[in-house]
Amino acid sequence: MQRTKRGKQAKRVASARGIRPTPGLPSLQEGRRLFHESHRYHEAGSREDLNFQFTSVMTQFARRWRTHLNERLAAIGQTQARWEALFWIEIANGRVTQKELAKRVGIEGPTFARMLDHLEKEGLVERRTSTWDKRTKTIALKKGAAPRLKELNDLVDRVRAQALQDIDVGDLAACIAIMQRVIPKVERS
Secondary structure (H helix, E strand, O other), X not given: OHHHHHHHHHHHHHHHOOOOOOOOOOOHHHHHHHHHHHHOOOOOOOHHHHHHHHHHHHHHHHHHHHHHXXXXXXXXXXXXXXXXXXXXXXXXXXXXXXXXXXXXXXXXXHHHHHHHHHHHHOOOEEEEEOOOOOOOEEEEEOHHHHHHHHHHHHHHXXXXXXXXXXXXXXXXXXXXXXXXHHHHHHHHO
């Protein structure tokens, strides 16, 4: 019932401002404006409002980046998750477990195991018995995986360069610094 009242209130506010409802969701900025006008949870320009904007933009970027990258990688039969898994497997140099890798890539265990099965069938990775615990398997790149990983990395580099080409280096460094400070706080909570 409360949600219905808020929705009607938002429509009245939009109508009073001469905004004609259109199908689909409003932009992030329009959504923020409508949210403030109809809910009054955060005062516009307040610290809470800035926190809301930051986390909303960060979330929207992460989702759109993953979708965009998946669209580009689909052209060569790959996905962002597969590229990321291969990247971390290469970096770990055969010393990463399936469980650690699934956590790093952010994919649930059974889904990740199926993805590794496919990568193994394609001849890109292999599971090995761990040298420190015989009950554990580690994941390593096969020798023939290097050209495929280079192809993936080159494509991702081009997409990344295209997305960030007009961003000032100082702004980019500041954004990275902020994210490096925020991520550990989120991981601890």
